[in-house]
Amino acid sequence: MIRLEKRPNPSRFWLYATPPVAVLLTMVVGGILFAAMGKNPIEVIRTIFWDPIFGEFAFYLRGQLLVKAGPLILIAIGLALGFRAGIWNIGAEGQYIIGAICGAAVGLAVFPTENRLIFPAMVIAGAFGGWLWAMIPAILKTRFNTNEILVSLMLVYVAQTILAKASTSFLKNPEGMGFPGSRNFNTYPAAKNGYLIESLGLHWGGVAALVTAVLIYILLTRHIAGFQIRLAGQAPRAARFHGVNPTRLVVMCMGISGALAGLAGLFEVAGPAGQISIDFNTGYGFTAIIVAFLGRLNPLGIVLAGFLMALTYVGGEMASTNLGLPSAAIQVFQGMLLFFLLGVDVLTNYRFRLPAAAATAGAK
Amino acid sequence: MTGTGTEKGGGAGRPELLKISGVTKAYPGVIANSDVGFTVGEGEVHALLGENGAGKSTLVKMIYGLVRPDSGSMTFRGQPYQPAKPAEARRLGVAMVFQHFSLFEALNVAENVALGMESPPPMRELASRIRAVSEEYGLPLDPARMVGDLSAGERQRVEIIRCLLQDPKLLIMDEPTSVLTPQEVEILFKTLRQLSSEGTAILYISHKLEEIKALCDEATILRRGKVVGTCTPRERTAREMAELMVGTTLTPPERHPVDKGEVALGVSDLSVASPIPFGTSLKNVSFTVAKGEVLGIAGVAGNGQDELLLALSGELRVEPDRLRIASHAAGDLGPVERRKAGLVSAPEDRYGHAAAPDMSLIENAFLTGAIRRGLVNRGFIDWGKTRAFAEEVIAEYDVRTPGPEVAARALSGGNLQKFLMGRELNQSPSVIVINQPTWGVDAAAAAAIRQAILDRAAEGAAVVVISQDLDELLEVSDNFAVLNEGRLTKPVPVQGLTMDQIGLMMGGAHGMEVAHHAE
Numbered sequence: 001m002i003r004l005e006k007r008p009n010p011s012r013f014w015l016y017a018t019p020p021v022a023v024l025l026t027m028v029v030g031g032i033l034f035a036a037m038g039k040n041p042i043e044v045i046r047t048i049f050w051d052p053i054f055g056e057f058a059f060y061l062r063g064q065l066l067v068k069a070g071p072l073i074l075i076a077i078g079l080a081l082g083f084r085a086g087i088w089n090i091g092a093e094g095q096y097i098i099g100a101i102c103g104a105a106v107g108l109a110v111f112p113t114e115n116r117l118i119f120p121a122m123v124i125a126g127a128f129g130g131w132l133w134a135m136i137p138a139i140l141k142t143r144f145n146t147n148e149i150l151v152s153l154m155l156v157y158v159a160q161t162i163l164a165k166a167s168t169s170f171l172k173n174p175e176g177m178g179f180p181g182s183r184n185f186n187t188y189p190a191a192k193n194g195y196l197i198e199s200l201g202l203h204w205g206g207v208a209a210l211v212t213a214v215l216i217y218i219l220l221t222r223h224i225a226g227f228q229i230r231l232a233g234q235a236p237r238a239a240r241f242h243g244v245n246p247t248r249l250v251v252m253c254m255g256i257s258g259a260l261a262g263l264a265g266l267f268e269v270a271g272p273a274g275q276i277s278i279d280f281n282t283g284y285g286f287t288a289i290i291v292a293f294l295g296r297l298n299p300l301g302i303v304l305a306g307f308l309m310a311l312t313y314v315g316g317e318m319a320s321t322n323l324g325l326p327s328a329a330i331q332v333f334q335g336m337l338l339f340f341l342l343g344v345d346v347l348t349n350y351r352f353r354l355p356a357a358a359a360t361a362g363a364k
Numbered sequence: 365m366t367g368t369g370t371e372k373g374g375g376a377g378r379p380e381l382l383k384i385s386g387v388t389k390a391y392p393g394v395i396a397n398s399d400v401g402f403t404v405g406e407g408e409v410h411a412l413l414g415e416n417g418a419g420k421s422t423l424v425k426m427i428y429g430l431v432r433p434d435s436g437s438m439t440f441r442g443q444p445y446q447p448a449k450p451a452e453a454r455r456l457g458v459a460m461v462f463q464h465f466s467l468f469e470a471l472n473v474a475e476n477v478a479l480g481m482e483s484p485p486p487m488r489e490l491a492s493r494i495r496a497v498s499e500e501y502g503l504p505l506d507p508a509r510m511v512g513d514l515s516a517g518e519r520q521r522v523e524i525i526r527c528l529l530q531d532p533k534l535l536i537m538d539e540p541t542s543v544l545t546p547q548e549v550e551i552l553f554k555t556l557r558q559l560s561s562e563g564t565a566i567l568y569i570s571h572k573l574e575e576i577k578a579l580c581d582e583a584t585i586l587r588r589g590k591v592v593g594t595c596t597p598r599e600r601t602a603r604e605m606a607e608l609m610v611g612t613t614l615t616p617p618e619r620h621p622v623d624k625g626e627v628a629l630g631v632s633d634l635s636v637a638s639p640i641p642f643g644t645s646l647k648n649v650s651f652t653v654a655k656g657e658v659l660g661i662a663g664v665a666g667n668g669q670d671e672l673l674l675a676l677s678g679e680l681r682v683e684p685d686r687l688r689i690a691s692h693a694a695g696d697l698g699p700v701e702r703r704k705a706g707l708v709s710a711p712e713d714r715y716g717h718a719a720a721p722d723m724s725l726i727e728n729a730f731l732t733g734a735i736r737r738g739l740v741n742r743g744f745i746d747w748g749k750t751r752a753f754a755e756e757v758i759a760e761y762d763v764r765t766p767g768p769e770v771a772a773r774a775l776s777g778g779n780l781q782k783f784l785m786g787r788e789l790n791q792s793p794s795v796i797v798i799n800q801p802t803w804g805v806d807a808a809a810a811a812a813i814r815q816a817i818l819d820r821a822a823e824g825a826a827v828v829v830i831s832q833d834l835d836e837l838l839e840v841s842d843n844f845a846v847l848n849e850g851r852l853t854k855p856v857p858v859q860g861l862t863m864d865q866i867g868l869m870m871g872g873a874h875g876m877e878v879a880h881h882a883e
Contacts, residue, residue, distance in 0.1 A: 008774040010722070222744050227730065235720035240679050241711060242731050243700035 004350040014347040019294055019305070022341040029340070030333045039323060047323060048315030048333075061318075063201030065310045067272050070201075071096075071264035073209040073306035075288035077216050078257030080297040084220070086233040087253045091137065091152025092261040093285025094159035095130035099262020100269040101166050102129025104276050107191035108171060108182060118190040122266055123204075130262015131255050133159065138254035142247040148254070156285070167278050182276035185269070193271030205267030210303065212260065217299040229253065261285060287313075290338040293345075309334070378405025381565050382427070382445075382534055387436030389422055395589050396422035400436070402584040402591065404534065407563040409556065411576040411597060413609050414586035415778070415806030420569050423586070424536050427567070428460045429453035441533065451482065459527035460536040465519050469512035469642050476511055477526045497528050501555045512642045516665045517548040524555070535559065536567045539804075541575060545664055545870045546834065546863055553579055571609075571807060573602035574835075585609050606807050625655030628826035629676075629707070629795045630688040634695075636675055638850075644668040646675060649852045651845060653795070653826040658817070659855055660841030661830045662870060668850040669830050670712065673799045676828065677709035678702040689795060703735050706794030710784055712803065712830075714777065718784050721773035725765065728772050729754035729787055736791040753790075761786035762812065778805040785813050789820055796820060799830040814840050834866060846870050 027049075031041030052061040075092045082089045089095075103126030110118060137151035166172075171182040185192045196202045220226035232239040232249055240246070264284065273280040291309050295302030316330035385401040397419045404410045414420045425431040427438070429447030438445045440456060447453035450460075467476050474491045478484035485493070491507040498505040503521045511519060520540060527535055537556075541549045556566055556579060568580055576583060577597045585593045585608050593608050634649040646668050653659045663669060674680035676687070678699035687695040689705045697705065711717040719728045730750045734740050739750045754768040761782040765775055772780055785801060801817065802810035817840060821827050830847070831837050837844060838858055845855040846869040853869050 009771050222747075224734065224740050224743055224745055227727070227745060231720055231723070231727075231731070234722050235716050237713075237717040238720040238731060241677065241699060241709075241717055242734075243678070243698050243703075245698070 003353045004346065005353045006350055007348075010348050011351070014344075015296065018341065018344045018348060019296070019301070022294070022337060022344050023308070025340040025344070026333065026337045030336055033329065033332065033336075034325070037325070037329065039325060044319050044323060044325060047319045048312055048330075050315075051318055052311055052314040055318075057318075059199075061314050063199055064314045065307060066201035066206050067203075068310035068313045069303075069306040070203070070206040070209045071268050071284045072288050072291045072309055073303055074205065074212060074264040074267075075257075075261045075285055076291035076295060076302045076306060077209075077212050077299050078260030079288055080292040080295070080299065080302060081216060081220075081229060082253035082257050083292060084233045084297050085229040085249055085253050086236065087250055088149045089134065089137070089152050089254055089257045090149050090289065091134070091154075091156045091159075091285070092257065092288055093281065093283065094152065094156035095133045095258040095261035096265035096268075096285045097156075097159040097163050097281050098133040098265070099126040099128075099130035099259075100265030100280070101163060101171070101276060102126055102132075102262070103266030104182060104185075104269050105166075105171060107185065107188065107270065111183060111188060111191070114190045116190070119193070119270070122191060122270060123263065126262045126266025127259040128262065130265065131259040133262070134254040134258020135251070138251050141254075142250050148250075152254075160281075163276070163281070164278050167276050171276050173275075180278055184275045185271075186274050191270060193267050195271075203267065203271045205264060205271060208263060208267065209306070213299040213303050220299065225252070261288075287334065290334060290341075293338060294341055309337075312337070378408055380404075381406045381408070381441060382567075383439045384423075384427075385437055387423070387426065387433045387438065389419075389426060389431065389433050397426075397433070398589045400586070400589070400591055402594065404565050404567060404582075406533070406565055407560050408582060409560050409566045409568055409580045411580035411583035412567060412569045412586065413571065413573075413576065413583050413605060415571070415609055415808065418586040418609075418806075419589040420586055421538070424460065424538065424567065424569060427453070427534075428458060428536060454482075454530055454532075457531070457533035458536065459530055459532035459534070461520065461523045461527060461538065461540060463538040463540075465523055467511045467519055467522060470510070472508055472510050473505060473514075473522050474507040476522055477507075477529065480526050481529070493529060494525055497525050501525075501528065501558060502551060503555055517544050517551075520544070520552075524552075528559075532564060534565045534567060536569070538569045539571075540568075541570065541572060546866065548664075549575070572835075573597075573605050576605070577602060587611055609807060625824060626691075627652045627688075628655045628690055629653045629828065630691070631676075632686060632688075634675060634682060634686045636671065636680060636682055638668075638671045639674065639680060640670060643671055644850045646671050647850045649847075649850075651852060651855050653828055655794075655824045655826055656821055657843065658821050658827040658829060658841045660837035660844045660858070661828065661847055661852070662832070662834055662837050662844065662866065663830075663847035664870060665832055667847050669799055669847060671850070672830060672847060672852075673709060673711050673797060676707070676797045677711070678707075700735060703732065703791075707797065708732065708736070708788040708791050708793040708795070709797040710788050710799065710801070712799040714780050714784060715773060719772040719780060722771055724771060725758070725763075725768045725775075725783060726751050726754045728783070729757065729768075731787075733787055733791060736793070757783055757786035757790055760790065761816070762809070778809050781805050782809050782813065785816065789816050793820070793825055795826045795828075797828045797830075800833075801829060801831065802833065802836060803831075810836070834863075 027045055031045055034044040035041045052058060052065065075096065079089055079092055103122040106125040107118060107122045133155060136155060137148040140146040140151050141148045167182060168180045173181060173183045193203050193205065220230065228239065228244045228249065231242055232244050269276055269280060287309060291302055291305045294308065295305035312334055319325045320327050320330060380403055382404040387397055387400045389397045400423060412420045412423065422431060426433050429450045429452055474487055474494055477494060478490055484490060494505065494507040503525060505518060505521045505525060511522065540552060544552060560566055570576055580597045583595050583597045584591055587609060595605065597605065630652045632650050634646055636646045638645045644667055649672065651659060675682055678697055681698065682695040684693040684696045689707050692705065694702060694705055715721045720731065730739055730745060733753050737753050739746050739753065751768055757763065758765060758768060763783045764779050788796065801813050805813065814836065817827055817829065829837060829840060841858050843855040844858045844861060846853045848870065
């Protein structure tokens, strides 16, 4: 029988090798899945991973990469902070929606005033909305010891209900001729999150994502708060011995991840999405969980993982329009990535031991 | 003492039961056993002696079928013996009592015993067999009691009876007395002698040399994975055996008498509920420790030691004036503020409480050294300074590690303990609280740790040592108290205390009743 044996020290090789190996395995098994659906696996894989960067429409699709990667990175970094501390915020999608609604509401409330402070105010309101939504599971956890996984997840559905309400009633475009959805921010320059560099797809959300990655990296490696986060995740009792206040830690981690998710929502709604609508959210909050793990819960790794995941989004869309692949197949493909990642991840801390039976004969 | 080769020793004239020769086992980076050989005769009590990391545990795990040797051979009752798993070893008549019990607290004794059996008989029959065995061997135990309510000594009896029900030919015991009161040790030894006289051989692992002298017929001494000698313990002094085990000459810790200063730590009427499931709440605990004084707190494990440490370290907060550091109320302070006030503490559990196992020694040095060693600057960690602190501790306390970057879990228990002790002691503390300073640490390192504790006391620190090792407490303490079911006896001077008095303090008497029971 093959056994898993704990390594005395975590393997540095597997720490870095895990993501590429997981991506390879996903390609192989995903290819088998696509083949079973009657598609040419090579062509599908090429459409997903190659065409968006080097294909015919790459000039447009490349920009789409950062547009999609930005919110994923921003949300994933916040989640990673909590995951490092053993605080499982699964409801980033909800915080993303509420952040978008709050931020958009501020902009829409002053329409059509033109003032330079409007967009910054929307950004702050967006972060605040996400923070507020994340405080619900945080306070329930610290006060009543509820499970933050369940509470934050359930709050996603509450947020989606509020979103539906917002786009059909209280934020509905009064000049929208009865169609659901808010005013479009593309027609409101003071509140618009426009592209800074269009060919790269860079808007303020992308800037925020990259800056946050660097700041959180510094926090985790150099700051005592980052040390406490890591300590609490790895050895909770040692963290209490060190003097970490668990309540403060939960509130801080949930707060930061909620605020970042809210920011991502605001940047999306005021930029690429353009308006509050029933389905402006595209599941970034959930996909970011995969991105966080794919990036090894390390902010810099998450930046790379965010781009990889954006690639599967952009390429996946291509595959579904050009090759007629159902979008559910793309989601399965993305899910596989997390599955293989967590599977291969075991090798960081464990190694396979082949049975010693070959050496010492006579055993059963 | 005989030489360094294999296959020496063995029971004088007893028929051979277990023979091990040339056994080698290597783990990546370390050779746990190298060409080890010895013989155990039927009914012989054979001691395996050695420092931490000498390879005792690996050796017995191979005998018990938990680990497969790389090379070498074993014979048991004349047959080639190579158990692939413990069940096979048990079937052939080898049983083992581990240092750490594997019992379910929420189940009763009989249910726990049944869980360890291949095909347990009906409960009622099992209960009567347990009763029969426990009477036969003088190990009183009620099969219907919940294990959660049992003392450590009683839990050990459950494990022993579980083994005895299999009618073993060889019983392996790994440091069995570390959790027992002196009286319980006597009961255990009586049982073991009876077993031995009935022909059951016992392989006894310990580093308590006096016990080995009292109990064992033969001893095999291991150092760094090799057999360095065999002897008949009764004919040797404890010191001779210790020196053979360690390979150097041992010096007992020196005490420099100091004038006792003012009270550095005062605890008054402290009662606090245990945060640990099945834990023991503290009840009206009061004591004071003066500058330069060492207070030893004895007691069988599970009588509130962990809770006392939590309450002193600040992990468990109490009313402000229940605890005073240098006459300032400190009961409501957390660990960080208490360290600022000069109190450092070292919990018993190294892997997960005192240290984060997956973090490097540098990060673990930061874990408690951050404040007193000034390793934080405006919230940012000075990793250079932290590394220097870790290296200082490694060098000064002889921590054997490839470097400060390795994960704490990669160090052996004794080595990690040296590091953790050094981490606390090198913070120029005014109050030191330690739970089990030398548990599982080899003799040489234990002596070094005790010396370091006494040195700090000589410099004026107030020290509280919580330990289950009475010899250790008597060696380092000025005053002595016992924690029993969450109550602390009144501290008394160590000088003039007899083992009997201590045993009575430990065994259920609460302070005032000691004199009464001593008649």
